[in-house]
Amino acid sequence: MEGDKPTEEKPKSQAQDAPKEENMVEGPDGQMMSRKAYKKLMKKLEKEKRKEETKKRVEAEQAKSKKKEDEDLGEYVKDPNDPCADKFGDLELCRSTVLPEEGKSVYDKYKRVKNITEELKDQVVTIRARVHRVTGKGGAIFIILRESFSTLQACLFQNDGVSSGMCEYARRIPKxxxxIITGIVHVPENPIKKCTQQVEIHIQEIWNHHKSVPRLPINLDDAANVVLNQKLEDEDHKEEETKEERGKKKTIIVGQNTRLNNRILDLRVPANQGILRVGSGICRYFREFLLERDFTEIHTPKLIGGTSEGGAEVFKTDYFGTEACLAQSPQLYKQMGVTCDLERVFEIGPVFRAEKSFTPRHLCEFTGLDLEMAFYEHYFEVVDTICELFGYIFENLNKTYSKEIEAVRTQYPFEDFVFKKEVPKFKFVEACDILKEAGYEQNPHKDLETENEEALGKIVKEKYGTDFFVVYNYPIEARPFYTMLNPDDPEYTHSYDFFMRGQEIMSGAQRIHDPEMLTERAIAKEVPPETIQDYINCFQYGAYPHAGGGIGLERVLKLFLGIHNIRKCSMFPRDPKRLTP
Amino acid sequence: MEGDKPTEEKPKSQAQDAPKEENMVEGPDGQMMSRKAYKKLMKKLEKEKRKEETKKRVEAEQAKSKKKEDEDLGEYVKDPNDPCADKFGDLELCRSTVLPEEGKSVYDKYKRVKNITEELKDQVVTIRARVHRVTGKGGAIFIILRESFSTLQACLFQNDGVSSGMCEYARRIPKxxxxIITGIVHVPENPIKKCTQQVEIHIQEIWNHHKSVPRLPINLDDAANVVLNQKLEDEDHKEEETKEERGKKKTIIVGQNTRLNNRILDLRVPANQGILRVGSGICRYFREFLLERDFTEIHTPKLIGGTSEGGAEVFKTDYFGTEACLAQSPQLYKQMGVTCDLERVFEIGPVFRAEKSFTPRHLCEFTGLDLEMAFYEHYFEVVDTICELFGYIFENLNKTYSKEIEAVRTQYPFEDFVFKKEVPKFKFVEACDILKEAGYEQNPHKDLETENEEALGKIVKEKYGTDFFVVYNYPIEARPFYTMLNPDDPEYTHSYDFFMRGQEIMSGAQRIHDPEMLTERAIAKEVPPETIQDYINCFQYGAYPHAGGGIGLERVLKLFLGIHNIRKCSMFPRDPKRLTP
Incomplete structure (x- = not known):
């Protein structure tokens, strides 16, 4: 190769434009070319040929191994003479052909995995569950069964009751x-690692109720791997799978996009089962608390004539010839709910924001937990109610959803969310002072910057031992026109933000309930009053002083469980690039 | 006049084209015209003049009476020397200037109207409420106070503690x-008609907390009138107000459109307060029942890539450059919720239908109560759960919301909704036979016609004494492609409808959970499978047999309370002509 160099280093134009005739040979396509070029071409062709051969060999090997795997995974054809032929096999698709027997309940017949405990020792039980994983071979097969985030080991040992065919059938059941299995509950001497249930089932019958395809688009074990640095999951914008180093070992991290593309499987991962169920719990306790306190649940329209907060980032639709917007908040409607004499209202519903934002804390559609409440004398009546509300939610989640929370923690380790019954409340300028003392700059007439909110969260956690606090009396510039000004502090408003782990999860305020003042403030904030006349007019007919706020469900979920990316906290998240599934 | 007739009866062309010259005179604008025409014109002008004069006189009288009324309703200027000057007047706008005293609760200070009963006899109480009506004059003023649907009489009698100025001030308070009043609870000898509370307050102090404008766009007493024929309310498409005859009396009926244009006032009518609160109750018990049975609440996206049920009547929006639709149902997502191992899910959320329908039972946006549930052997497990669910809702509404129900009944009399714990279930062909026997025609291979549903409702009510029943096993033609066929009855499906008072309030079915069968059925129903491939693929990875259904909240509310127009059952209804308020 080295000998060629001088020639090759000549300027190409020379070498090509003026070939010496005595050096010319015929190339493979019959065209004349220089010896050197010919030599080079031959080398190239040979290289390509070798590459092609390698490729073919690899493909052949892969095909062979796939064939073998397919055989392994393929249908097991049951021998009709198998002594256990009536104890295993594929069931027909369930099409409700057999009516339940009078007085007999299927709930007595089928046990839930989470309920299979030592108390059932030596009893015969029937369970329907997923095959999470199969190991073993020959006459000893181990199946990990999964039902939501509960797992249970079931085994087949070849013996009088279990044939080798039955074992082979079980081994080949696709993950x-x-x-549906029937078997005897055994209590093993040693704890069963990797299973939530500390008993095992010795299988007597095993039936495939509904079969999965043999190959899954994501590996659920990988998708359930412990993730120490959650930000790594975001990186699949570049790569489908990434790995996290742990000492010398590397663990596969399934990226967030891959997960969302296969959400139906991703959601089966125990951590995600936990997240979904804790989300349901938040709504449950939110309502329970408020209904107990005479709040009325309302449902306000999502299709509205104007924009709900005067913002520009709205989704628009044609509504029988006129333009409608998707509500960015039920703000004005819940205020009407108070003013029409319900006095205390709440709503849980979708909120739409056409923001082209790709951060791990924004969604284009999320679930709003909104509330609005008349008060008698001071908006702190509302602030205190919301403090109690959150206390109630957190306390009950910890009490009732501890298994779900642990399922999340197992995969995404996080520090317990700490809160105190007495929620610390800081005046905005106090918060600025606290930040200043710690070396952060914050203009006392502008909204808190995100970094300063985080810093404040850390300082408050250290000083007051809580992840949950309130800042109130925000500067005028930071709040919308309908916020009541503080008459005792003219540059500030009767408004508040609630924080979890240094991130805002609820914004609220006393609202102006006087038409004149509302008009004045609209003008001051450059909202043309004629565009909101209906809203202003609502307060003409006797209005309660009132305050409220809007909470983002997914954000509360994210911060309670220490999740990094909000997309994990929405069942089917929507961002500017994602409209499916 | 009679003498003119012959001339007038001449063909016009003749009479006008050839007037005799000797009969011509000069008209008021200098133009020549016939004597007859002149006479006629003069008569006409005189008539117009008289009409104009009458109009002016009436206007003058109206203005005079309005001025008098305005004086009556005008601000009462308090005499600073009034001996009761510190006991009445207008409060400043509540701007949260006084912090609540440590340890003192406003809830101890202010009583609710509904809680003012005989037990408080002779006690001094403070109440915040609306002025519903003021009667009396001089030294005896009666105020009906209203708080939601509770009403209470309060009186001022001029005496040592109450000045004449105080009485006059109270008399002029706008409805x-x-x-905020303070006074002593008296128990009168005779029952107080027209008030829910059977005690009265003798006022010691009266303060206007938030003043209404003196003239309301609708009269709340009219809007609360008893309505015997609810259909009359619909007729304001032609007229703003109509009247209902009762013997010799006529009662003003405020039309539905007028109501909706002034919804903020209309909703204050006790019947509407009742409807809103019963609606909240339905959601409450729906959730309570399902959460108790291990259902998980989910929130599925309303912005979706395709149409949710393949229908054409969808609202569309631009989603960052691609087209998105507003979900017509959470159908596919809740099925994914089951299949991703939640097994039992429910959702309460908005449902969008771009149907150009103006019936009293359709809305373009309504609240869907959706549920979906895995079962073990037969979809009746789900049907039975839904029967129990409704029983739970109805029973608890009657128990807890009796006052709200009565508030509705007072204005819109209706027969109690009757249901039985054992819900009658009819096979579709049985329902057809029942109809046939009663003389109704119904094709057993087509969906039930609306009139037949109503007829069936009446027959079932008569025979079985219930307003609530189920029809199942609908013909193939009546159901969407994803409905499981009944293998034992090839022309029929594993589907069901639930009925209240002969109207369908829930449609549901066992869904096909097999990808191949789903593809086959899509093709048979002319849905191109490639357009729903993601949906089909969901069932590849092991799927539970499952069934579910979708309930329209407003329709349940309408039928439970015997309301005619569904618009009354939505807080801010949307139909093709209404996008506000």
């Missing part, structure tokens, strides 16, 4: 299939 | 103003 994620739903099976 | 709908919020007042």
């Amino acid at each position: 994620e299939s739903l099976v | 709908e103003s919020l007042v």
